Amino acid sequence: MTTIELDEYGAAVTVLLPDDVGRVLAASRIVEAAPDPYRPGGWRLRAGGKVGAVALRAPGHSPVTLRIAPKVPVARLFFLIGYAADPRVHRDGEVSVAEREEVLPALAQGFERSLERALRQGVLQGYRYTEEAAPVVRGRIREAEQVKRHHGRAFPVEVAYDDYGTDIMENRLLRAATERLLALPRVPDGVRRRLRHHRGRLLDAQPLTRGIRDLPQWRASRLNLRYQPALRLAETVLRGSSMEHADGRVSVDGYLIDTHKIFEDFVCVALREALAEHGGRSALQARGVHLDEAEAVRMRPDLVWYGNHGDPRAVADAKYKAEKPEGFPEADLYQMLAYCTALGLSDGHLVYARGYGPSATHRVRHAGIRIHQHALALDRSPAELLSSIASIARSMVGGAGTA
Template identity: 65%
Template sequence: MVTVVQLAEHAPAVSVPLPDATGRALAASRIVDAAPDPYRTGCWTLRAGSKVGAVSLAVPGGDPVTVRITPKVPIARLFFLIGYSVDPHGWREGQVEVGDHRELLPALAHAVERQVDRALRQGLLQGYRAVEDSALVVRGRIREAEQIRRRFGAALPVEIAYDEFTTDIAENRILRAAVERLLRLPGVPRDVRRRLLHQRARLADISPLVRGQELPAWHATRLNARYQQALHLARVVLDGSSPEHTAGGLSIEGFLFNMNKLFEDFVTVALREVFRATDRTCRLQDPHHLDEAGEIRMKPDLVLYGPEGTPQAVADAKYKAEKSGGYPDGDLYQMLAYCTALGLREGHLVYAKGNAPHAAHRVRHAGIVIHQLALDLDRGPADLLGEIRSLAWQMAPGATV
């Protein structure tokens, strides 16, 4: 019997009857905060943080447990954040269909299947793939070094390399991997699973990817335009997969989004897009050092450079204020370090809107002002991007288009 635990992102902890082995496995996985319930024997308190999605855990000798964590952000808004982060130029509102699903994994599976179906309606994309082979006839070019190393001067077989025109290309391999990944995840609705099986059949002749290896590279072109939205979503599926392992007999299978990372990606990409048409340059995760010896590394989420190449603004994205009374003080200390090392008079902390209001703090004896601003993720895409533009002009009021 499968135990299903339903949690909400950053909601209060709930008490759930669980075997000790399963509770310890959940605690070790760090998917949620898990601890024995001091008031109920045989129960564990579970609290979700910023990871959302669904995972299934199987412990030897125990019943499997499925944990589903729903985001606070509406599903449609979540997919806007995802879509804009991975492809700000190709994103269009309403392009990704999530159906009537209110949970993340069913909505994602539905969206991926619809995009894959749209990509494959005109047939599988073909392209050239580099092939290295041994053959009895020459095709393409002879790999002379390999011929000498492997054949010791023999004429046949011949070590050759050539470009093959085939459907077994990176784009199709990525789509197949995403479809197969979704088929293994818990919580995919039956009708969506049936459609995913149909898509896998269409991709049956494509070579599967080897787990653990990097995804094959592809480049956006006019020829693969109909694939691009599906490929972006496929990458989300493959990047967001939870670890699959059997260490100590524990098996974990699932899909999780880190909302902290997603919010950071959206804020920095959206700011970069605003400044793209100006005389300023944005660098994301820009490496610097706090000390003169270069031993203390730091990476602000975004550093804005002026036309002359010197830092002019710095910003860090923080998904959630951890205190009910306001923003965490540790964020202020971190931003103060960024401003000091970069020689800036102002720094900007960008939060997802919570309980705390906008604030600005002038640091004593330093003259540095740290701004704390909040984006309202409940607003529509156009309004949300408008807030990003307002923030951008506050960071660089003198930027010219």
């Protein structure tokens, strides 16, 4: 077996790979992959913003395992995930992954512990609205559907009713995340054994349809409070890139998570919490923002802070890594300028991970607009990270004003 170790956004390395494996890596965009012109059979690999592990198998060749380590410690990565999921529970101990050095084992362990706590008082039950064709009348008869589908026949009967039991969306999500992890390699044996036990308790919940693009929605309430940390982690598990590929020659199996999304979710939620102390309200992925007067060009800033009278007071965008596409080198600044112009604000705020973006303030000529670039050091302790976020929030409040 060949094992390749890469670092997130690290230097490119050249490794000997079967051409089929190299081409699959390049096509799947797991990493940047291209043949090395100076080394026959060599492929230059460079990791981007996805971290985790995948295994590739080609006929006639030994398996290749590719591991991509995050820039920040795994425990800190899971603090970011945990805080974005539920700011009320943001201690490292809630996810308890400090002893794990790889992403997937840590994620599986953290989810299993959250799931065990969620199920400790029993499997949650609730009402689920159901529409079906049944042999007996139950609940309300759907008369229009009965006529349209059965053309005057008495049975089956199209009915709608509320069913009380464990087949509710919360349990469906937990079951789906459990089964996703059980299907992946590198989940520790002890964690895998406990996940199988939890899955047995959730079997009355229907499995989610494979290949769905958007996760089913659930609503946080007092009734599912003990489930919420596990549900947030379940969404993280299900939104990760589960690599399953087979083209007849090369099979790919593994799991990757996007550090860009983790960082951006953390920054937005943490800023929202910090700004709450200053009044007003914060909108994440703000709607109703348009670039033009005809409202034909919609924009979705990561966070807009509104005053007590509903007027926009500040805008922020989280960028894990500075965006510099060829021919458009300062895309982030142009985007923030558009946000400030459309919202009528004199200040805009870009938040980067330190090392991937600079700290600076830019005054835009003839516009009266300042764009602030903040750099967040992710290797700091949770308390220091939240203190830095609070400082950014204060600068947003202090600079709030119209252009």
